[in-house]
Each structure stands twice: as C-alpha cells, then as structure tokens.
Amino acid sequence: SARVMPTQERKLFSSTLFHKIFKAHTSLSLKKCKGCLYKISTSMVEKGTSLLKMMEISVAEAEKRTGKNAVNMQETYTVYLIETRPVDAASEGTNPVPDSLWRRYSEFELLRNYLLVTYPFSVVPPLPEKRAEFVWHKLSADNMDPDFVERRRVGLENFLLRVASHPDLSSDKIFYSFLTEENGWKETVFETGFQAKADSRLKALNATFRVKNPDKRFAEMKHYGDELQSVISQLLRVRARAADRLYGVYKVHGNYGRVFSEWSAIEKEMGDGLQSAGHHMDAYAASVDDILEEEEHYADQLKEYLFYADALRAVCRKHELTQYELEMAAQDLTSKKQQREELATGTIRTFSLKGMTSKLFGQETPEQREAKVKMLETQIEEGEELVKERNTECEEFVKSAWVDIERFKEQKDHDLREALISYAIMQISMCKKGIQVWNNAKECFSKM
Amino acid sequence: MSGFVVDSTVSSGNSSVAIPTDISGQILDLDEDDDLEVFSKDTTVTDGSSFNASMQTSPASMINQYKFEEDAEDTKDIFVTVDNPESHVTAIETYITYRVVTKTTRSEFDSSEFEVRRRYQDFLWLKGRLEEAHPTLIVHPLPEKFVVKGMVERFNEDFIETRRRALHRFLNKIAEHPIFSSSEDFKIFLTAAPGELTSYKKQGPGFLSRMGETVKAVAAAVRGVRNRPQEFTEMQEYVEAFSQKISSLDKVTQRIVREQKEYLEELKECGPTYALWSQSEEELAEPLKDVAGCVDRCCKETEEQVKNLNDNLIPVLHEYALCTDTLKMRDDLDKAEDRLEWANNALKSDWTRWQKDMRTDLRSAFVDTAERNVNYYEKCLAVWESFLHSQRTDAEGNGNVDFS
Numbered sequence: 001s002a003r004v005m006p007t008q009e010r011k012l013f014s015s016t017l018f019h020k021i022f023k024a025h026t027s028l029s030l031k032k033c034k035g036c037l038y039k040i041s042t043s044m045v046e047k048g049t050s051l052l053k054m055m056e057i058s059v060a061e062a063e064k065r066t067g068k069n070a071v072n073m074q075e076t077y078t079v080y081l082i083e084t085r086p087v088d089a090a091s092e093g094t095n096p097v098p099d100s101l102w103r104r105y106s107e108f109e110l111l112r113n114y115l116l117v118t119y120p121f122s123v124v125p126p127l128p129e130k131r132a133e134f135v136w137h138k139l140s141a142d143n144m145d146p147d148f149v150e151r152r153r154v155g156l157e158n159f160l161l162r163v164a165s166h167p168d169l170s171s172d173k174i175f176y177s178f179l180t181e182e183n184g185w186k187e188t189v190f191e192t193g194f195q196a197k198a199d200s201r202l203k204a205l206n207a208t209f210r211v212k213n214p215d216k217r218f219a220e221m222k223h224y225g226d227e228l229q230s231v232i233s234q235l236l237r238v239r240a241r242a243a244d245r246l247y248g249v250y251k252v253h254g255n256y257g258r259v260f261s262e263w264s265a266i267e268k269e270m271g272d273g274l275q276s277a278g279h280h281m282d283a284y285a286a287s288v289d290d291i292l293e294e295e296e297h298y299a300d301q302l303k304e305y306l307f308y309a310d311a312l313r314a315v316c317r318k319h320e321l322t323q324y325e326l327e328m329a330a331q332d333l334t335s336k337k338q339q340r341e342e343l344a345t346g347t348i349r350t351f352s353l354k355g356m357t358s359k360l361f362g363q364e365t366p367e368q369r370e371a372k373v374k375m376l377e378t379q380i381e382e383g384e385e386l387v388k389e390r391n392t393e394c395e396e397f398v399k400s401a402w403v404d405i406e407r408f409k410e411q412k413d414h415d416l417r418e419a420l421i422s423y424a425i426m427q428i429s430m431c432k433k434g435i436q437v438w439n440n441a442k443e444c445f446s447k448m
Numbered sequence: 449m450s451g452f453v454v455d456s457t458v459s460s461g462n463s464s465v466a467i468p469t470d471i472s473g474q475i476l477d478l479d480e481d482d483d484l485e486v487f488s489k490d491t492t493v494t495d496g497s498s499f500n501a502s503m504q505t506s507p508a509s510m511i512n513q514y515k516f517e518e519d520a521e522d523t524k525d526i527f528v529t530v531d532n533p534e535s536h537v538t539a540i541e542t543y544i545t546y547r548v549v550t551k552t553t554r555s556e557f558d559s560s561e562f563e564v565r566r567r568y569q570d571f572l573w574l575k576g577r578l579e580e581a582h583p584t585l586i587v588h589p590l591p592e593k594f595v596v597k598g599m600v601e602r603f604n605e606d607f608i609e610t611r612r613r614a615l616h617r618f619l620n621k622i623a624e625h626p627i628f629s630s631s632e633d634f635k636i637f638l639t640a641a642p643g644e645l646t647s648y649k650k651q652g653p654g655f656l657s658r659m660g661e662t663v664k665a666v667a668a669a670v671r672g673v674r675n676r677p678q679e680f681t682e683m684q685e686y687v688e689a690f691s692q693k694i695s696s697l698d699k700v701t702q703r704i705v706r707e708q709k710e711y712l713e714e715l716k717e718c719g720p721t722y723a724l725w726s727q728s729e730e731e732l733a734e735p736l737k738d739v740a741g742c743v744d745r746c747c748k749e750t751e752e753q754v755k756n757l758n759d760n761l762i763p764v765l766h767e768y769a770l771c772t773d774t775l776k777m778r779d780d781l782d783k784a785e786d787r788l789e790w791a792n793n794a795l796k797s798d799w800t801r802w803q804k805d806m807r808t809d810l811r812s813a814f815v816d817t818a819e820r821n822v823n824y825y826e827k828c829l830a831v832w833e834s835f836l837h838s839q840r841t842d843a844e845g846n847g848n849v850d851f852s
Contacts, residue, residue, distance in 0.1 A: 242711065248707040249704065269807065417731075434824075434825035438825065
C-alpha cells in the first residue's frame, strides 16, 4: 500500500521521534525506559500526515491540582502538560522552549467525543483507561497512584500522537486548538454543536434496530471486533494473575536470603559461602519488581488494542445505523408511492384508518382526494431526495470507513507484532538475569 | 511389576517370642500403621546368646577403631545400592520391596556380592537396632512413612522414587560410617535371605539393647551437677540453632514449590489464550501461534523445575531436619558417669564427622539446585530467542524493521 513507508524513511523518521527517554535509545533495549517500548510500537507512524510534519507533540509531565468543581466542592485532580514544538526548530539544532499548556483527563475525553461524532467513519484512537483494571495485587487501583498517573501520561501522549498521525483527524481545527489554546478551548468545542449530534447519535445507537441487508464486510469486522475484545480481555486477566504468582515465587526466595544469613552466623567454615549466597537470593527476590514493571508496558500495549476494538465496533455500528436510516427512508418512500397508486386506481391494498372510515361512512369528495394526491406527490419528491441523500451518505461512509479500517488493520498488525517481539525480549532479559543470579549463587554454594 | 511373595517363615527356638506362622505376617504388619518411632519400645529380653557383634569390642578399642576409620575415606570397600522397587500383593496387604545390592571386599562378608529384597519395615528395623546399640551416635534418618503434605496415595510413582532415593542415602550413610558399617545387624540386613532375616529379627533386642537401656537408666539416675564439657554445651546450642535454620529452609523451599505450582496453573492458561487469538487473525496468526508455543514450552520447563526441587532439595533438607530431632533428643545422655567417658569421645568424633557430612550434603544439594535453576533459565532463554530469530528473518525478508 502506498501509505507504508519504505525501510529507510522509517528508520529516519523514527529516529527523529522525540520522547525524551527514547532519544537515548536507538535500539529495542528496555532498561530504565518507562514508556519507551510503548512508544516504539507507535513509532511507525505514517509520514504523509500534516500535523506531525509540522510539530513535535509530547505529554511531558503530570501534576496534582486542587480546585472547586462544578458543584463548588473541593476536589483533587491531575493535570498533564502538553508540549508542542515546531519540527524545523529541532532539526536546525536550536532548542527553543516548547509551547505548553495543561489539560486534565476530562478534556481529553471531550476531545475524543468530539472526534467520534465528527468523524464517524474513522477508527478513533482510544484513551488510556479511566480506571485501573486488570490489576494484580501489587498494582494500585487508585487513580492518584503515581505509577498509574505515569502510565496514564504515557497513554495520553500516545493518544495525541495517534490522532496527529491520522490522515483525517490530524487536520482537525479543534484538535489543533486543543494542543495550542489553553483558554476558551472548551467553549470552542461546544460551539461546534457537536453535543446535539452526539446525543441524537447516542440515542439512535442505543436503540435496537435491525438492518435488512447487512453489509457482509462490516458484519465480519464487527464480529472481529467482538472477538478481539474478548480475547485480549482474557489475555490481560490471565497475564495479571500469572504476574501475581510470579511475584510470589521471587519474593519467597528472599526468605532464603534471611535464613542463609542467620545460618551463616552459627557456622564457621560454611559462613562466608552462605552469607554471599544469601545476598544473591535477596537480589533475585528484588529483581522481580523491574521485570513486572516492564511487563506492565506490554499490558498497556494490549490494552490500547482492547480499546481500539471498541472503536472499530463503533464504526461498524455507525455504518449499520446509516444503512438502517437509508432503508427506513427507502421503505417510507415505497409506502408513499404505494398509497399514491392506490388513490389513483382506487384499489386499497394498504390499510389506512381513513380508508376504512371513508368506506364505512362514505366516500370522500374528489376535491379531498385531489388534495391528498398532491400532498403525497410532495412527500414522494421529498422522500426521493432523502433516499438519494442517504444513499450518498451511506456510500461515502462505506468508502471512508473502509479506507480507515484497512489502515487500522495494518497498524494493528504491525504494532501487535512489535508488542509480541518486545514481550519475547522481556522474557529473554528475565532469563538472563536468572542465569546470572543462580550462577553466582552456585559459586557461593560451592565455597560452602 | 508385582510378584506374589508368601512369607512363610516359622520361628524357631525361643518360646517366649514364638509366634505362630499363620499370624506372623499380621503382627509385623501392625507396625506399618504406627507412626515412625525413633527409638524402639520393644524391651523384651531373650536369651543373651544373640548379641550384637559391635559390643564385643571394648570401649577403648572402639575409639581406636573410630580414629583409624576416619582417615580411610578413600578406601571405600563396600558399595550399596537401592533400586528396582516392586510391589507385592498378599492376601492381607500390598507392599513394596526394594532391591539392595552390596559389593564388598570386606573379609567379614562370606562373598563379594549380595542381592536381597527389603521392604520399608526392614529398614526401620535396622535403624532401630543401630540406635539401640549406639544411643550416643547419630543415625541418619529414614524417610517418613507417609508424606503428609500433598500426598494422595502411598504407592504413587513419585513417592516410591523419592523413598527409594532416601533409602539409598540411608544405607550409604550407614556403609560410610566407621562404626555402623561394622554392625552385625547391618551385615545381616545386607545379606540374609528373607527367612533368615525374619528369624534374626525375632530374636529381639540383644544384650546391646540392655546395655543401651542401662546407659539411659544411669544417665537418668545421675542427673546431678556435672561439669559439662564446654564443647558439649556449644554443640547443643549449635544443634538448637541449626535445627531452626534447617527447618526454616525446609519450609521456605516447600513454600517456593507451592508458589511455583500456582504460577504454573496460571501460566498454563496463557498459551491457549494466544492460540485462541491467532484464530481470529490473519497476519498475526503466525506470530501468535509461535508465542503460544513458546509459553507452552516454558510451562513444561517450569513443571520440570518444580519436580526437581521436590525430588532433590526437599528430601535432603527434610532429612537433616529429622536429624536434628534426633540430635536434640540426646540431651539426657551427656550427663553421664565416668564410665561413659568413652561415649563422649566417640560422640565428639561422630559429631565432627556428622558435621562434615552435613556440610557436604547440603552444599551439593544447593549447588545442584542452583545448577538446575540455571539450566531452567537457559532452556527458556533458548525458546524465546528462537522465536525472536524467526521474527527477525520474517521481518528482514519483508524489509520492514531493522532490529539493530
């Protein structure tokens, strides 16, 4: 596909990518790189997008604030610092201070809702989770927990990068002002009137309706979205439980450290060997913290696609709605045409109360019938316009949606493959650490 | 493999312990259901004609023999193996026998090779005899009759194998011990035909056990203020502390095994989930299937590792924990008369010997465990590296990603 960058350009592009920590790494190394891995998976963004060509975007920091909320009550919340910088500045070698503004999570949500309504045919990138889910015992489920805030910061940055690299979404004015205009942004969003559209859309989507001729491709996509969501949820659950258990295994080895140390105190010859072996056992027990922290990043990558599955399904549902509205309009038109025919030929094929009453209580006058026919003609004209409109709408939706779905598919395949590779790298790192510790311990034991 | 072995020996001679043939089997069996006892409660005295050869030497000459033997480590002249468990079914019970093979150049033995079959009871008997004869020396423990935790049935394969190894270790400790290995009971154990052993056993505790009883009685009677040798106090303190440590280690290791097993339970679900996912995907199907395979292989390795801990480290730790129980019980015996001075000396040497042995055993058990852990991680490493390699070759083939 024309959108995929050739290898050379990709290397170049990804090396100009900015994340502070990522700058220090050119390889897929994991050490001390919070969010690094996460970023690598999104580094293969498409070049042809306008916004990222012009500016660098990052969510640099997070801070706690307190203030009064809508009902005048004290609340504590977190704000995130969005930094932007023109691309040319960095490449020229100068390092100007970036423009920045603070936003809270709810503003990100507002932005996303706006995008959802305005670009119904796009698979809109998801936000990081609102509340911590799939936690294992050591992870906090508290939104104020610093680790959670940090992971959210990374997730929000990722969201902005995804939007900024999306062929349709990146050129949106509201998105641009989200990044650049601290004050009055909210008002601007509401002025677009998207809220009304959102409400009606929401109502329609929540209502149950059935499409007569479902588009097979979209039906399959929706089904895929369901499966993806289900299997990733399962994987996240299982992984979290396994992480919990692994934590236990490593930590219990810390007890070896303690007992060896105590034991070495009562031994003469064995003392030194035992003591140092004990230290290695302590190191082993401690090593699990880093291991599992890195695995959390992998879990975050999976989570992103868990939520993406939802976005995909949303597009399919919207398509269904569009299709349904078209079918309704067509149905309405057909019924009106039929009524006209009946009036013209005098045969009653469709039941109407008026028809029945006129049968029972006498025919209507020719003038009345004339009026009726005229009204129907107008309605039919309008109906035909509506059908044409809706048909176009539907066709355009299908076209745009399908393009974005294809783009999404490629992105997903690429990103998830990278995620699996990074998982393998993590396992390798864990094994290497294990080998080192136990070789050291073995040496100490043999000196006992 | 189950053979049908009929125990049809008849007791000869001693009317006081004559047991009719048809219920002899039963009486012996009753012991099997009791908990393992360290010291035998049987104090019936028979004619003094059968007494343990070990007591024929005077205390003084025993010390000499002891010292001499200490340097003779490299000239091992007796080799014992325990293998080949077989189950036997009789009308009354089912039990396991083990083959005991002895190869020796010692002159006391009539031949250089012996092969006999022994059951757990017989080992118990031997241990009891040795303890009676040498109440102040340390006899290596036997595996418990039933493993309490996590055991389902007496005769499952793993249990039999673990027991076999423990019995093998037990006999080897006896064979390596300067005093025990010259025990007549030991010799009979290694060489007697089933009928012979049964009748030998029936002779009951000999003169020696009376000796042992006397020692205990004297010790109990003379519980006065006595200057305990400094070393003795140290030893007892050490034993107390050591026994705590060793039983802690035993517990810690068992806890590790438990945690590993629970980890394994969860990990076992990961592979199938990746496999399930691969069914919905096209491009991703291959890598997902590969990851599923990797996770499954790591599961197998983890299972292996758990088994290793169970089979190797835990039994050794457990045996030394049992040892310390024995050691602690000897507290009474040190408050002794001068006539038991010899006991103190033999005790000291035995103690030194035991400590050395303990160090060697525990060291090799831990070194072994560490090695196996390294092995485990190396195998898992290989699994994931081969996955990475396959992804690299795919990727470079498609000109997608540079992994440098």
